[in-house]
Amino acid sequence: MTASSETVPKVAPAPATSLERANHGDRAFKGLLTVAALAVPILLAFLVYELWDGASLAIAQYGFGFVTSSTWDPVAEEFGAMPLIFGTLVSSLLALVIAVPLSLGVAIYLTEFAPKAIRQPVAFLIGLLAAIPSVVYGLWGIFVLIPLLRTTVFPFLRDTLGFLPLFQGPIYGPSMLAAGIILAIMVMPYIMSVGREVLLAVPNTQREAALALGATRWEAVTTAVLPYARSGIFGAVILGLGRALGETMAVTMLIGNRHEIAASLFAPGYTMAAAIANEFSEAVGDLHLSALAYVAFVLFLVTVIVNAGARLLIWRVARGSGAGSSAL
Amino acid sequence: MNRRTMRRSFSNLMVALMIGSVIVALLPLFFILLNLILKGAGSLSLDFFTKMPAPAGETGGGVAHALVGTLLIVGMAGLIGLPIGIGAGIYCAEYPGSRLTWTTRFVADVMNGTPSIVVGVFAWAWIVAQQKHFSALAGSVALALLMIPMVLRTTEEMIKLVPNSLREAALALGYPRWRTSLTVVVRATLPGILTGGLLAVARIAGETAPLLFTALGSQYLSFNLDQPMAALPLTVFTYATGPYEEWHRYAWAAALVLIMVVFILSLGARLAVRRRFTLNG
Numbered sequence: 179m180t181a182s183s184e185t186v187p188k189v190a191p192a193p194a195t196s197l198e199r200a201n202h203g204d205r206a207f208k209g210l211l212t213v214a215a216l217a218v219p220i221l222l223a224f225l226v227y228e229l230w231d232g233a234s235l236a237i238a239q240y241g242f243g244f245v246t247s248s249t250w251d252p253v254a255e256e257f258g259a260m261p262l263i264f265g266t267l268v269s270s271l272l273a274l275v276i277a278v279p280l281s282l283g284v285a286i287y288l289t290e291f292a293p294k295a296i297r298q299p300v301a302f303l304i305g306l307l308a309a310i311p312s313v314v315y316g317l318w319g320i321f322v323l324i325p326l327l328r329t330t331v332f333p334f335l336r337d338t339l340g341f342l343p344l345f346q347g348p349i350y351g352p353s354m355l356a357a358g359i360i361l362a363i364m365v366m367p368y369i370m371s372v373g374r375e376v377l378l379a380v381p382n383t384q385r386e387a388a389l390a391l392g393a394t395r396w397e398a399v400t401t402a403v404l405p406y407a408r409s410g411i412f413g414a415v416i417l418g419l420g421r422a423l424g425e426t427m428a429v430t431m432l433i434g435n436r437h438e439i440a441a442s443l444f445a446p447g448y449t450m451a452a453a454i455a456n457e458f459s460e461a462v463g464d465l466h467l468s469a470l471a472y473v474a475f476v477l478f479l480v481t482v483i484v485n486a487g488a489r490l491l492i493w494r495v496a497r498g499s500g501a502g503s504s505a506l
Numbered sequence: 507m508n509r510r511t512m513r514r515s516f517s518n519l520m521v522a523l524m525i526g527s528v529i530v531a532l533l534p535l536f537f538i539l540l541n542l543i544l545k546g547a548g549s550l551s552l553d554f555f556t557k558m559p560a561p562a563g564e565t566g567g568g569v570a571h572a573l574v575g576t577l578l579i580v581g582m583a584g585l586i587g588l589p590i591g592i593g594a595g596i597y598c599a600e601y602p603g604s605r606l607t608w609t610t611r612f613v614a615d616v617m618n619g620t621p622s623i624v625v626g627v628f629a630w631a632w633i634v635a636q637q638k639h640f641s642a643l644a645g646s647v648a649l650a651l652l653m654i655p656m657v658l659r660t661t662e663e664m665i666k667l668v669p670n671s672l673r674e675a676a677l678a679l680g681y682p683r684w685r686t687s688l689t690v691v692v693r694a695t696l697p698g699i700l701t702g703g704l705l706a707v708a709r710i711a712g713e714t715a716p717l718l719f720t721a722l723g724s725q726y727l728s729f730n731l732d733q734p735m736a737a738l739p740l741t742v743f744t745y746a747t748g749p750y751e752e753w754h755r756y757a758w759a760a761a762l763v764l765i766m767v768v769f770i771l772s773l774g775a776r777l778a779v780r781r782r783f784t785l786n787g
Binding site for chain 1: 513514516517520521523524525526527528530531532534535537538541542545589590591592593594596597598600601606607609610613614615616617618619620621622623624625626627628630631632635640651654655658682683684685687688708709711712713714715718719722739742743746747754757758761764765768769772
């Protein structure tokens with residue numbers, strides 16, 4: 179670029195500078211990308227630190243007993259997260275009980291039985307469920323699902339299964355069961371799509387071998403496909419659990435938000451995420467805020483563990499197919 | 507009935523059950539969309555998109571403030587999240603052996619599973635608690651954080667699809683590495699990367715939980731990112747849980763608009779990429 183008109187044209191430096199420029203360019207490029215790549219772990223470390231720091235007051239005050247105590251009284255500044263943890267677990271497990279058979283049924287049907295023409299469209303439609311914002315589920319839950327449950331489904335359950343403590347007691351509407359049902363709808367697309375991927379990763383030879391031995395198509399699924407995909411399917415379910423544990427808005431709008439542990443699924447409850455959503459912006463005392471940050475910290479830890487476990491299981495099927503076949 | 511027919515009819519029964527599960531799984535989608543249209547479409551009008559909310563109890567008004575707020579908050583989140591996500595994604599794809607790649611990928615997976623409400627608490631502690639007031643920017647930061655792992659993953663996957671021969675050809679022609687990456691590899695996958703970005707934007711546009719105590723929401727039109735700001739999902743939440751009939755009508759209409767925004771963004775992204783690929787190939 180530098181034009182020196184009168185001097186003899188220098189041959190050597192010109193390529194040197196262009197190489198140098200390339201070198202500088204490479205370094206700048208890599209530097210920029212490194213900054214972006216470094217930002218991700220730094221942000222997470224920062225997130226963990228801020229949560230810990232925010233929770234430190236409550237951690238110092240209650241220690242580990244926080245998760246086993248069940249009083250939550252902002253006025254007396256007495257906080258325990260047991261009902262929240264209970265509510266989170268129960269609503270998520272309810273969701274799994276409903277969603278797992280449905281989504282695995284869909285996943286198996288779509289990979290093994292369905293006509294080719296409808297596979298993509300059905301998977302796409304169920305995938306749309308995952309795109310619906312949580313708050314819209316909540317809105318639908320308040321004005322459509324809960325009236326339906328209160329007038330029809332809950333009385334029916336009480337009349338037929340009322341001998342179980344799960345289905346006894348007064349019917350309010352907003353309840354653990356309502357939250358579990360909406361969560362089931364919300365996690366279904368995740369379990370379905372990961373389950374489908376896992377089933378697609380099962381080699382065709384598995385199916386062919388079973389069919390050649392005279393199995394019906396369903397027997398081929400249960401004897402050859404599902405055992406092969408077992409850990410991956412388990413992973414899909416755990417991934418769904420991870421989603422359900424952290425789900426906030428729809429649950430907040432449907433669960434009734436009461437710090438109580440009740441045996442009945444018709445009774446209102448509370449979850450960790452819902453408590454943070456409801457109380458955080460209105461919390462006045464430092465200890466109240468800190469207790470909520472502690473709840474967030476616990477929720478974060480639980481979801482990290484659950485998700486890491488899920489990834490590990492899925493990874494074993496999806497990439498460890500070599501290991502799977504050598505075990506046969 | 508012999509064993510064979512029994513086994514076969516059991517197989518058929520299971521298939522019938524699975525078809526039943528497909529129908530049950532599709533019912534909620536059908537009813538949610540149906541209810542949104544039935545209860546929301548009636549309240550949609552030009553006023554709904556252009557006017558401020560009417561005082562509680564009065565009829566009329568709109569959600570222009572929330573539309574503007576969502577646009578600003580999500581736009582800002584994109585400005586923060588997309589460069590980091592895409593940059594980190596390119597890094598992971600271009601330097602696959604490095605330890606930073608492994609760490610970043612692992613952390614992105616962890617972040618992907620982090621509940622959005624927890625990210626909201628983080629943004630609150632980091633920005634709101636320091637500044638001592640709620641701000642839309644804190645909301646954008648929270649949303650950006652939710653976006654990064656999604657964008658990172660799609661970027662990386664897209665770049666990995668580029669055949670190595672393309673990269674080798676560019677290097678053999680004397681292109682420096684950065685130009686190979688940017689003008690050959692990244693350019694070849696740009697539609698895919700942008701689709702990933704749009705899909706991430708579509709997903710965060712509907713997020714409510716991280717905004718609850720960062721952007722907070724507001725009844726007024728505001729363009730100041732340093733102040734509380736309304737957003738469409740927050741409006742749906744406030745109106746749905748409020749006591750007035752009129753609010754409930756508006757909640758349905760706002761939810762319909764929100765879901766149209768999300769669907770159009772994600773469908774548009776998918777269609778754009780499909781057309782692009784069929785044209786090229």
